[in-house]
Amino acid sequence: MEQVMQSDVATTSAPAKSQDSTADINQPGHSRSRRRISDRVATIAESATLAVDAKAKALKHAGHPVITFGSGEPDFPTPAHVVEAAAAACSDPRYHRYSASNGLPELREAVAAKTLRDSGYHVDASQVIVTNGGKQAIYEAFATLLNPGDEVIVPAPYWPTYPEAIRLAGAIPVPVFADESTGYHVTVDQLQRAWTKNTTMLVFSSPANPTGAVYDKEEIRGIGTWAADNDLWVISDEIYEHMVYGGAEFHSLPAITPALRERCVVVNGVAKSYAMPGWRVGWAIAPPDVVSAMTRLQSHATSNVCNIAQAATLAAVSGSLHTVSAMRAAFDRRRHTIVRMLNEIDGVNCPEPAGAFYVYASVKDLLGRRIRGQRASTSIDLAALLLDEAEVAVVPGEAFGTPGYLRLSYALHDDDLVEGVCRIQRLLTDAAE
Incomplete structure (x- = not known):
């Protein structure tokens, strides 16, 4: 799981050199083989947030009770009108x-x-x-x-x-x-x-x-x-x-x-x-x-x-903004809950966001500790541990250009939010220096 998570948020890598770069393409009978993927596309990274969401959905489909904080989409239905x-x-x-x-x-x-x-x-x-x-x-x-x-x-x-x-x-x-x-x-x-x-x-x-x-x-x-x-x-x-x-x-x-x-x-x-x-x-x-x-x-x-x-x-x-207001009220309630619960974890610093529906929590003080026998050296490691050991999906800060953080969306049902953060709390209480 760790290796997969790392590839999902890997930084841009240089394209590989062509295998026959020394071939004399001017000689009759010789043709330069071409790479299958263009440099332009080969160097871009997959959307880490969508990758995390896809993994969580695949695990759910396989019967795992995964709670995902990864996707940035409201959990409300589209308004009826x-x-x-x-x-x-x-x-x-x-x-x-x-x-x-x-x-x-x-x-x-x-x-x-x-x-x-x-x-x-x-x-x-x-x-x-x-x-x-x-x-x-x-x-x-x-x-x-x-x-x-x-x-x-x-x-x-x-x-x-x-x-x-x-x-x-x-x-x-x-x-x-x-x-x-x-x-x-x-x-x-x-x-x-x-x-x-x-x-x-x-x-x-x-x-x-x-x-x-x-x-x-x-x-x-x-x-x-x-x-x-x-x-x-x-x-x-x-x-x-x-x-x-x-x-x-x-x-x-x-x-x-x-x-x-x-x-x-x-x-x-x-x-x-x-x-x-x-x-x-x-x-x-x-x-x-x-x-x-x-x-x-x-x-x-x-x-x-x-x-x-x-x-x-x-x-x-x-139309009116009535349904928008209802969603905002729910998100506001969840915002207070998730910030409070995350800040109860030793080593987590979660500022209260003023907008959107995400928290961006610093976990730098947790990195390097051993958690259930595994050392989480990066926030990628920590996100992989959370998915493997707690069946909770979050997005590591490397995806957003700042290692040492986790992004959690609170656009999910209140009960799932509380259960998911409780799982995180239980896992991270096992963290040792």
Whole structure:
């Protein structure tokens, strides 16, 4: 199990050299053998969060009572009115045909209206492209805006897709690290120290995955102003906009910093706030010329997003936020429970997140100890032990660029959450120096 977990979160490795690199390809009768996988794809890592979730589901299918804290998806059903809209769309012949690659016109209008309602950011439908989930929006934004050799500043801990999608665009991710002592917030000074003449973009997310960090209005204004002053593009990932708790407030970066409007791409979607991860609908909001370029790319990659899923999304973003509020209340309750229980474990330091539905707990003080006869030298080791010995799935910090941490999602039923953390507590009480 340990070896498998390590491969799931392995850092990018250099591609292997061709076996016949010394062959004289100019000689008649000789041909250079080609590797089966391109360098571009061979060097990217699998999504560690999805890999952990897949392992947990496979073990469950085999009869193991695994509790998974790995997946970032709400445990609530998609709201009934959204499902009903999709069912009705199935019988509507106009949804049986190809549609515009950039999204149904009525959905793009609705996304623009929803953006103004929820974040105070006024945009036109011409600035919206509907994508197959937020991941496609992020990938297409990087592919559209980055050139080989460009540097992209990525606050860490980061969502694992950011650096891999940047590399796919031929650019270079530059992590800027924050830890629990600052609530996982990076500062303008840190960003400035990471800046070089090759820096062209900043990735920003608040609320953030995996830490749940939520930046306040003045922090966002400062970061946005710094980015504008340095003529940078910013990818603002706002998919957790409704998942904020206590006194925290969500603020959209381009709404706070109007100077960034022409150099900002906002990414969002329905997976989190509307409990629709499997529907695979997201969107990007960007200047019209960028949306046009992203649309050209999407037209060759996937054409239009599934019309039925778009119809469901239209119902979701046009409706009330009642179900969103109900989910947020449940997540808030679970947030307090998981933080309290994890901090009862000697060697675990779990800050209380202000947003999203994850905790990012430091386990650095546990590393090197023996647990049931096995030494956990890394957080990968510890995650493997938890799965093997406690049948609890978590994601190690290596996946997010910061070893020594574990990410646990609290988007699971209250009873499962308590039972899962109790299993962790029982296992880790066996830890010895």
